[in-house]
Amino acid sequence: MEKIQTRFGIIEYENSNLLHFPAGMIGLPNLRNFIVIPPKKEGPLFWIQNVDDPDFAFILTDPSNFFLDYKIVPDDSEKNSLQIEDDKDCYTLSIVTVPPDQNITVNLAAPILYSPQTNRAIQIILEGNRYQTRTPLPSA
Amino acid sequence: MLVLSRKAGEGFLIGDDITITIIEAKGGTIRIGIDAPKDKKIFRQEVYDRIRQENVEASRWNPVDIDSLGDTIKTRKR
Secondary structure (H helix, E strand, O other): OEEEEEOOEEEEEOHHHOEEOOOOEOOEOOOOEEEEEOOOOOOOEEEEEEOOOOOOEEEEEOHHHOOOOOOOOOOHHHHHHHOOOOHHHOEEEEEEEOOOOOOOEEEEEEEEEEEOOOOEEEEOOOOOOOOOOOEEOOOO | OOOOOOOOOOEEEEOOOEEEEEEEEEOOEEEEEEEOOOOOOOOOHHHHHHHHHHHHHHOOOOOOHHHHHHHHOOOOOO
């Protein structure tokens, strides 16, 4: 069991459970290994804590909870990075931003592709203007 | 930084698997062709910088947020 000090307190983790980003996050290539923290209460949000730099933690959500037609299919090089062969082994996650007014947004322009089989993830950029980095949640 | 002068139609290589060709230079815009292996991701600088900045800002949330937010968010999936 390993331990790190974070702004949430001391977190214990097993190396074998880490979520691994082989290329890091976009623009932050040394953020490679994350502890996945499930929500305390049932809900769509969870978070990941980086172990390489404890200052970095991200709130994530499954965007299909909110955007029913948002589905990213990995290309061959992305499947290669995830070490999977089948598209079905790939799930899409979005990074959540919490502004001071608490009206959260999700980054649909730079999603995370993730494979539970291999515990690997990559962040990709969707080029073009179709998706925004700060997409408000649809009003219910 | 290495600085090279090239004319339209000329190019250069980075290593032996990335080829950059100057297609055209017109009215302050330079069109560039890039041949690179598919696993080499190519980003426009400003797009890459913006995503980096979004990532940094997204990491600055407050630990108290997550539980309180979870209560107020409605999902569309059953």
